[in-house]
Amino acid sequence: MKKLPVAKHLTDHEYKMLLEVYAKHNSSMGLEERKNYTLSDIVKVERDNRSLKVYYKNGDWWHYSNGTWY
Numbered sequence: 001m002k003k004l005p006v007a008k009h010l011t012d013h014e015y016k017m018l019l020e021v022y023a024k025h026n027s028s029m030g031l032e033e034r035k036n037y038t039l040s041d042i043v044k045v046e047r048d049n050r051s052l053k054v055y056y057k058n059g060d061w062w063h064y065s066n067g068t069w070y
Contacts, residue, residue: 001015003015004039004042006042006043006044006045007042007045009045010045010047010052014047014052017052017064017065017066018045018052018054018064020067021052021064021065021067021068021069022039022054022064024067024068024069025037025062025064025069036056036057036058036060037056037060041056041057041058042054042055042056043055043056043057048063050065050066051063051064051065051066052064052065
């Protein structure tokens, strides 16, 4: 499975979760807001217990876990 460079350290399961939650998160945004939250805007992904902390270029970060984000 080819992974984003910032997420190469994730297991296949974690990476799949990242992509699935990202897709849901992204679809919940308006078109203008999405411009700041593309996959290429992700600068770091960290494990945090049972979730992933996903950091974006604009300084925002979100927990991605079990199909949700917060």
